[in-house]
Every structure is written in C-alpha cells, then in structure tokens.
Amino acid sequence: MTTQQTLGPAIRVQGIEKSFKDLNVLRGVDFEVARGSIFALLGSNGAGKTTLVRILSTLLKADAGAATVHGFDVAAMAGDVRESISLTGQFAAVDEVLTGRENLVLVAKLRHLKDPGAIADDLLARFSLTEAGNRRAGTYSGGMRRRLDIAMSLIGNPPIIFLDEPTTGLDPQARIDVWQTVKALAANGTTVLLTTQYLDEAEQLADRIAILHKGTIIRNGTLAELKQLLPPATVEYVEKQPSLEDVFLALVGDTGDESNGAAETSAADRTVAARKEPR
Amino acid sequence: MTTHVLGDTGILTGRSLRHILRSPDTIITTAVTPIALMLLFVYVLGGAINTGSDESYVNYMLPGILLITIASGIAYTAYRLFLDMQGGIFERFQSMPIARSSVLWGHVLTSLVSNLISVAIVIGVALIMGFRTGASVGAWLAVAGILILFTLALTWLAVIAGLSAKTVDGASAFSYPLIFLPFISSAFVPTDSMPGPVAWFAENQPVTSIVNTIRALFAGDPVGSEIWIALAWIVGIFVVAYAFAIAAYRRKIS
Incomplete structure (x- = not known):
C-alpha cells in the first residue's frame, strides 16, 4: 500500500462539471467530507448522484473542476485513489457464477492481501453468510447479495467507502442490516459517502446531508441545520x-x-x- | 502497479476459467457444431468431392474444421465480457487498485485455454473418424503455434465486439461471418473448382493460406512460402484487432 495518511478532509470536491453530449448532468458541484463521517448525497433519480460517485471513484473523468479523495487528485493520481477507496455500486457487483466465499477470496487476492481464505471466512461470519458461503452468489436473495457486495467492499479496510444507493430494492429488514453495517463502519473511523433517494435513510445515518438537485448542491448541512431552513416546528x-x-x-x-x-x-x-x- | 500485471491477470484468468468449469457446455457446444460439420462432409458430401489428391477426405478438411471451431468458440469471450460489463463486477474491478489491462487479458487467456480444449476434442473425434498424420513433433508444434496465434487474433476481435455491443445477441453475432469464411476457401474443396471471382476471393483471403499451411504440416509436405502469408495474415489481424480493442477499452474506462 502506498497510501499515506493525509491531513484535511477525506473528500474535497470543487466545481465539478460533467455533461453527456448536450445533457449537463453536473454543473459545478462543491462539498467536503470530513474524515470518519457519514455524508449523504440526497437527490431524486437523475440528479447526478451516480455520475458524481463514478467521478470520485475514478471510473469517469470530469469535464471541469477538481476533486481529491484521501488527499489524492482523482484525475492525476487515480491509482492512489483506488488504493484508498472501495465502491459499492448501484447494482450488486458480485460474480454470480462464483460462490460467496470465492467472491471474497477473489477480491482479497486482487488487493494482494495475505491469507485471503481467512479474510473471506471472517467476513462471511460478520455478514451472516457463513452457511451460504459455498453456494453460488446467483442463488442469493437481494439482501444477501447486497451484504456480500458490501463485504467485498470492506476487504483491505479502505479508509473511504462509496455506497451508491445501497438499500434500493431491499426489504425493510435487509435495509436495517445495511444501516447497521454503515454505522459500524463510521464508528471504526471509515469515511462513508452514500447516495440515496430515501429521506429517512439520510436522516438515520448521515452526519451531514447535501441535496443534489439538477446538477448542483442546493443545500449542505447537518440534519438540524437543514431543518432550521423551514419555519420553526x-x-x-x-x-x-x-x-x-x-x-x-x-x-x-x-x-x-x-x-x-x-x-x-x-x-x-x-x-x-x-x-x-x-x- | 505495473508489477501486478502478471499476478492480477493470473487471478482474473482463474476466475473466468472457473466460469467455464461450472458451465462446460460452452466448450461442448463449441465442439459440437464442427464435429457435426465434419460428419456431414466426410460421410455425406465427401464422397462426391474430388480434392485432387489421394489423401483421405477427413485429412483434407480437418484444418478448416479446426478454424471453424475457434471462430465459434471466441463468441463466448465476447459474451462473457459483455456480461461482466452489464453487471457491476467490471466497475468494481476498475475501481480497485489492479492493473487495468489484466481485466482484458484474463478473458483472452481463458478464451485461449477453452478453445484449445475444444480443438483437442475435435481432433480426438477426427482420429476416430480415420484422421491420420505422420507429422513430426516439430510440425505438431508449428500447427499448435499457428492455432494459438489464430485464437489470440480472433479473441481480440471478440474483445472489440464484447466491449462495444449493446445487447447480448450483438456481442456474439459478429462471429457468424468468421465461421462462414472457411466455406469460401480451400478448406473443403480445391479453389480451382470455383468460378473465377469466387476463386480469386478464396485464394486471397486469410483462411486459405492458413488451411494450406496446416494441411501441409499434417501431411509432412514442405510448407513453402504459404506459411509466411498465413503468419502475415494472422499477425496482421492480431495487431489491428488488439489496437482497436485497446482503444475501445480506453473509451470505456476513461
């Protein structure tokens, strides 16, 4: 690992713009995420949440503006950014042909960690997947698949985790499981940036909430601050x-x-x- | 990070080889069509085909059948690559600190392994049907080398298709013309039996020189200059397909 601890915010986004052909998806986005906090990007479908996450996780290049993740510029030092992050995308990124355990071992090997088997067994236990560990991931329910997906993202303990709509399509119980996992991560010092279209999810989890609307952040604050924007209750x-x-x-x-x-x-x-x- | 290219490629090749082990039908279906063609040509049509040599017909047509095997086998590579991109696993790999080219090379090496297995099955069936060769070890190695290069060249074509396809059907449809190409070549009948323009096309397309070279190697005949034409075609396709595949990949991941 070449990552070194850097001071300053975990994520800093300045004036990010991105358009696809003549569709302006992001038109100047600015925000910062403090280390060890949970930051929620709230927005309706098509607000640009996924585009922003893809830029921050080095999958997409911005047209203008700058962003640093863990102190590394996402455009110039993409390799260092990838060492510092994990991405859990909107659609569970598991290999359906492999078993749950093989999925975890695969990621552990690709992160060049020692003893991938032990890491996999540990995560299977933490995410209540031990029994299902030797079944193909293709046979899992939506909730199990999402748990496996998040477990794969935790391998190697990256300091920053992106969760793009982590509970979309989950039943209430699976959703609560995911929330507990996210809270536990932040309690251990991991910075979490999550996107969601569920207001209660942001309310439950986030230290700060930014509302992304039509390509810009229209409000950014704690839940209490956002509530003060309206007349007193x-x-x-x-x-x-x-x-x-x-x-x-x-x-x-x-x-x-x-x-x-x-x-x-x-x-x-x-x-x-x-x-x-x-x- | 470049130091991980080999290791990461190995890990990802292991992953997609496991896919093949879990659905061996991809190897079997790859081998079934060429075997059926071989049965059809040897036992139904072959009796009426005059190849102008005293070789058995199965000896004559096996090289072309091997190329058809490979041309149909690589479609699965485009298919697997396309499925990776459709699910989230491709993006997960791209957001991880791994050598980016290893994602493609994992699929390419898997294609090589599975196609060689299919080719071995087809040769096995050909032996049962009476295929015989007095080829030396060196000639066998030369045949293997040509088939490996041919697989790699076509696999990179499959990578382009897999990366740029919009639907699953589109990802594998590109291989149909490749499968058809050997029929308009010296693979099943001598080109001089064809009418002028068709014969001209057959003699100047890549399959004919490759088929003639492999046929000569199996028969223990001198290969002459044909092997250089065959290699030039294969290496040319390899280089062009590789360049376009990498360009398509860059567009995809930038």
Whole structure:
C-alpha cells in the first residue's frame, strides 16, 4: 500500500462539471467530507448522484473542476485513489457464477492481501453468510447479495467507502442490516459517502446531508441545520398509527441486535409528539 | 502497479476459467457444431468431392474444421465480457487498485485455454473418424503455434465486439461471418473448382493460406512460402484487432 495518511478532509470536491453530449448532468458541484463521517448525497433519480460517485471513484473523468479523495487528485493520481477507496455500486457487483466465499477470496487476492481464505471466512461470519458461503452468489436473495457486495467492499479496510444507493430494492429488514453495517463502519473511523433517494435513510445515518438537485448542491448541512431552513416546528400531539413497516417488522420478529425497538414495543397504541410543519 | 500485471491477470484468468468449469457446455457446444460439420462432409458430401489428391477426405478438411471451431468458440469471450460489463463486477474491478489491462487479458487467456480444449476434442473425434498424420513433433508444434496465434487474433476481435455491443445477441453475432469464411476457401474443396471471382476471393483471403499451411504440416509436405502469408495474415489481424480493442477499452474506462 502506498497510501499515506493525509491531513484535511477525506473528500474535497470543487466545481465539478460533467455533461453527456448536450445533457449537463453536473454543473459545478462543491462539498467536503470530513474524515470518519457519514455524508449523504440526497437527490431524486437523475440528479447526478451516480455520475458524481463514478467521478470520485475514478471510473469517469470530469469535464471541469477538481476533486481529491484521501488527499489524492482523482484525475492525476487515480491509482492512489483506488488504493484508498472501495465502491459499492448501484447494482450488486458480485460474480454470480462464483460462490460467496470465492467472491471474497477473489477480491482479497486482487488487493494482494495475505491469507485471503481467512479474510473471506471472517467476513462471511460478520455478514451472516457463513452457511451460504459455498453456494453460488446467483442463488442469493437481494439482501444477501447486497451484504456480500458490501463485504467485498470492506476487504483491505479502505479508509473511504462509496455506497451508491445501497438499500434500493431491499426489504425493510435487509435495509436495517445495511444501516447497521454503515454505522459500524463510521464508528471504526471509515469515511462513508452514500447516495440515496430515501429521506429517512439520510436522516438515520448521515452526519451531514447535501441535496443534489439538477446538477448542483442546493443545500449542505447537518440534519438540524437543514431543518432550521423551514419555519420553526409547532408541537402538536397526534396519535401515531403504526406504519406498515412497523407492522411488518413486528410480525416477522427478528430485526437484528440494535434496531429492533420498533418491533419490541407494541407500536399500535403509542402516542408520540410528532413534528408537523405548518403549511 | 505495473508489477501486478502478471499476478492480477493470473487471478482474473482463474476466475473466468472457473466460469467455464461450472458451465462446460460452452466448450461442448463449441465442439459440437464442427464435429457435426465434419460428419456431414466426410460421410455425406465427401464422397462426391474430388480434392485432387489421394489423401483421405477427413485429412483434407480437418484444418478448416479446426478454424471453424475457434471462430465459434471466441463468441463466448465476447459474451462473457459483455456480461461482466452489464453487471457491476467490471466497475468494481476498475475501481480497485489492479492493473487495468489484466481485466482484458484474463478473458483472452481463458478464451485461449477453452478453445484449445475444444480443438483437442475435435481432433480426438477426427482420429476416430480415420484422421491420420505422420507429422513430426516439430510440425505438431508449428500447427499448435499457428492455432494459438489464430485464437489470440480472433479473441481480440471478440474483445472489440464484447466491449462495444449493446445487447447480448450483438456481442456474439459478429462471429457468424468468421465461421462462414472457411466455406469460401480451400478448406473443403480445391479453389480451382470455383468460378473465377469466387476463386480469386478464396485464394486471397486469410483462411486459405492458413488451411494450406496446416494441411501441409499434417501431411509432412514442405510448407513453402504459404506459411509466411498465413503468419502475415494472422499477425496482421492480431495487431489491428488488439489496437482497436485497446482503444475501445480506453473509451470505456476513461
């Protein structure tokens, strides 16, 4: 590994522009991501989130502007950037013909790590895939495939991880599993940049949230800062009906270790203070 | 990072070879069509074909059959490359600190291995059908060398198709003209039995010189200058296909 620890933000993006033919996807994007934080890029479909992630992970070159990842310029020092990152794209990047374990061993070998087999077994255990480890990844469910995909991204402990819409298409339980993984990563000092179109996902996970709209960042701040952009909330008491997600999770039971509050308390007759924005 | 080219290529070749082991039908289907053609030509049509030599017909047509085997086998390389790009695994490799060319070379070497296995199966069937050769070890090595170069050249053509195709069908359709080319050559009938313009085309396209060279090597005849024409064709196709494939790859990953 040639990466050395560098000071400054984990990711710095300045004036990035990108167009495809006459379609301006990114028109001057600026933001910084602090080390060890979770940064969410929020935007609807077509906002340019994936294009930005592809530029930051050296898959695509920007037309203008500059970006550094882990202190390395993405255009000039792409090789060093690749040593410092891992990308989990929108579509689970697993080899469907290989087994789960073989997928992990493959990535460990390509990262030139010692004892790929032990690394693979460890990750299979961490992501509850040990039993499925010797089955072809093509037979996995969407949630298992996504877990395997994220596990492959953790090999070699890259300091920065890009997650492009990590929970799109997952069932609620699998989504909570992914959230726990992301929180655990940040707790260990990994910088996470994730894109999402789910507002609650950004709210749950991110230290900072940037809203990407029509190719530029229109707002960037903590959740509290973003909430202050609207007139102060009035407090009203409303009976909280259980959401279908609460019902689903309560019925299927097991939701993992930390986040099963919704399932354990009887959600039906709770009354909580809910924020309601004045119209 | 260039120091990893060989290691990374080895790892990625191992990966796609495993794909072949798990779906051996790709090797078998590659071998089935040439074997069927061989049966058709030897036992149905061959009796009516006058090759102008006293060799057995299976000896006469085997070189052309081997080229057809390779031309149909490389379509799987385009197919596998296309599937890699469609799923996310190609982008995962590109975002990792590995030698970028090794992603292509892994597929190319896999193509070489699987095609050589298919070729060996076809030669095995030909031996059962009465193919005999008195070729020396040196001649066998020369045949192997020509077939390996031919596979590499066509595989890089397949890489272009795999990288630039928009659909799975498009990724493999490019091989049909290649499979057809041996029929308009000296592979099955002598070119002098064809009408003028067709004979001219047959004599001046790559397959004829390659087929004649391999046929001479198997028969233990002197190969003459034909081997140089054959090698020039193969190396020429190799160089041009390689250059276009790398250019297509650059466009893809930049």
